[in-house]
Amino acid sequence: MNITQILFWFLSALTVFSALMVVVSKNPVYSVLWLIFTFFCISGHYIMLNAQFLFIVNIIVYAGAIMVLFLFVIMLMNLNQSSEPKKHRWLRMAGVVAGGCLLLVLVAALKNIDIKKQVAETNTGDIGLIGNLGKVLFNQYVVPFEISSILFLSAMVGTVVIGKKE
Amino acid sequence: MYLLMIDWWFILEKFLLVGFVVTFSLLIAMYTTYAERKIAAFLQDRRGPNRAGPFGILQPLADGGKLFFKEEIIPLASSKFLFVLGPSLAMLTAMLTSAVIPWSTPLQIGGRDVPLQIADLNIGILYVFGVVSLGVYGIMIGGWASNNKFSLLAAVRGASQMISYELSMGLALIALLMLTGSLQMSVIVQNQIVHGWHVIYQPLGFLIFFICALAECNRTPFDLPEAENELNFGYHQEYSSMKLGLYLFAEYVNMFISGTVMATLFFGGYDIPFVNEASWGLSPNLLAFIGFVVLLAKAFFFLFVFIWIRWTIPRFRYDQLMNLGWKKLIPLALVNMVATAIVMLLRNR
Numbered sequence: 001m002n003i004t005q006i007l008f009w010f011l012s013a014l015t016v017f018s019a020l021m022v023v024v025s026k027n028p029v030y031s032v033l034w035l036i037f038t039f040f041c042i043s044g045h046y047i048m049l050n051a052q053f054l055f056i057v058n059i060i061v062y063a064g065a066i067m068v069l070f071l072f073v074i075m076l077m078n079l080n081q082s083s084e085p086k087k088h089r090w091l092r093m094a095g096v097v098a099g100g101c102l103l104l105v106l107v108a109a110l111k112n113i114d115i116k117k118q119v120a121e122t123n124t125g126d127i128g129l130i131g132n133l134g135k136v137l138f139n140q141y142v143v144p145f146e147i148s149s150i151l152f153l154s155a156m157v158g159t160v161v162i163g164k165k166e
Numbered sequence: 167m168y169l170l171m172i173d174w175w176f177i178l179e180k181f182l183l184v185g186f187v188v189t190f191s192l193l194i195a196m197y198t199t200y201a202e203r204k205i206a207a208f209l210q211d212r213r214g215p216n217r218a219g220p221f222g223i224l225q226p227l228a229d230g231g232k233l234f235f236k237e238e239i240i241p242l243a244s245s246k247f248l249f250v251l252g253p254s255l256a257m258l259t260a261m262l263t264s265a266v267i268p269w270s271t272p273l274q275i276g277g278r279d280v281p282l283q284i285a286d287l288n289i290g291i292l293y294v295f296g297v298v299s300l301g302v303y304g305i306m307i308g309g310w311a312s313n314n315k316f317s318l319l320a321a322v323r324g325a326s327q328m329i330s331y332e333l334s335m336g337l338a339l340i341a342l343l344m345l346t347g348s349l350q351m352s353v354i355v356q357n358q359i360v361h362g363w364h365v366i367y368q369p370l371g372f373l374i375f376f377i378c379a380l381a382e383c384n385r386t387p388f389d390l391p392e393a394e395n396e397l398n399f400g401y402h403q404e405y406s407s408m409k410l411g412l413y414l415f416a417e418y419v420n421m422f423i424s425g426t427v428m429a430t431l432f433f434g435g436y437d438i439p440f441v442n443e444a445s446w447g448l449s450p451n452l453l454a455f456i457g458f459v460v461l462l463a464k465a466f467f468f469l470f471v472f473i474w475i476r477w478t479i480p481r482f483r484y485d486q487l488m489n490l491g492w493k494k495l496i497p498l499a500l501v502n503m504v505a506t507a508i509v510m511l512l513r514n515r
Contacts, residue, residue, distance in 0.1 A: 029310065056295075064302075068329060071310075075306070075310045130288060130349060
């Protein structure tokens with residue numbers, strides 16, 4: 001095992017563990033903090049694929065902005081164990097069944113993918129570097145890129161309109 | 167020396183550099199508290215600390231010692247782990263930014279070029295931006311774990327202030343990126359050595375960046391999270407002993423690091439203005455030292471301005487702060503960005 005593999009297995013174990021802790025934690029604030037930690041682990045995987053831009057965008061957007069808002073809302077709502085309503089038993093069962101169905105769909109979707117041919121370019125791939133990514137985005141995929149930016153713009157305008165309504 | 171396919175000299179050299187940068191930042195932060203009190207005294211026509219040692223030069227040590235020996239109180243109703251995590255994160259995020267700053271030209275030790283930059287990332291500026299956006303967590307986690315409504319309110323205030331000012335900071339940086347065409351810190355400094363400092367091309371961008379840096383460091387006039395008369399003591403009200411010390415100290419480390427970032431991005435980094443120091447024929451090690459001193463001089467200038475502003479301008483009201491951030495700085499930064507783009511397009515034709 002070389003150092004890349006050691007790092008990969010370590011990061012993967014950490015990712016799965018922290019993702020589990022998101023679900024298992026009783027206190028919602030802890031869940032959010034574990035989720036932030038999960039994002040950092042995933043960012044670590046991006047680094048190992050030499051996708052520096054994806055790494056930093058993942059941190060800026062998810063860990064730095066979206067999760068702060070999550071934390072905001074949860075802290076202000078002051079959720080804790082005592083205020084959480086007891087869930088009905090069959091509601092829990094329904095949750096388990098729904099989650100199981102999702103797992104089934106995911107497994108069925110990924111079952112036929114030929115992973116063997118797609119080798120990850122650890123440390124050597126350069127598609128994730130910002131220059132290459134920018135060239136692909138603004139040449140090959142310029143129309144989808146512009147459409148998604150219009151989507152963001154309309155979301156922003158919508159927020160302002162809702163915020164202005166007294 | 168290769169073992170396990172790792173260049174151990176490289177590891178050692180980076181390890182020493184990290185150790186040096188961290189120790190040095192802490193030392194600077196320590197003496198910034200002294201400078202802050204002396205300058206405040208000067209501006210208010212007082213003497214300032216002058217008991218411990220000549221000119222009170224040992225005052226920071228006395229303060230630090232006092233903080234270490236104070237009784238440590240952890241509120242019973244709070245979450246202990248998060249309560250300790252808060253100040254640690256504040257200090258960590260303050261230190262992390264220093265990883266991409268090019269401190270000077272490379273040293274030459276035993277035929278090896280040792281770059282005085284911990285990591286020359288392809289995405290240097292974005293890394294700074296990312297770490298700044300993580301700075302919120304130290305405040306929020308500490309404020310929430312204190313289990314005190316004043317702390318929580320102050321933490322929420324601080325977080326929303328930081329998020330608001332990050333936007334205009336990012337927009338001001340985009341204009342800078344158009345000039346250099348690279349996100350790498352070393353390339354940005356080289357570009358300034360060749361073409362002149364960025365502050366000449368981007369005065370408005372620098373002004374916006376400077377205001378945002380003040381807000382991100384929670385310095386007056388943006389120190390809403392610690393507004394004593396409204397929130398008692400702000401997000402660190404329940405903290406005592408060295409945990410409080412870490413919060414206060416992180417602010418000074420932040421100031422120093424953001425001073426160096428501003429010097430690197432807009433004021434040429436380790437470049438000496440008007441001269442070509444490479445033609446002096448000095449040894450590379452001496453040149454690296456001179457460059458380092460020049461960068462420090464620029465950073466100290468910004469530290470002085472930060473302190474000067476604190477003891478001159480009163481604090482904003484909360485709605486004024488939000489108005490300035492969202493209705494003045496962001497449009498201004500957008501105009502700056504578009505204007506830069508148009509000028510560059512016209513000049514290329």
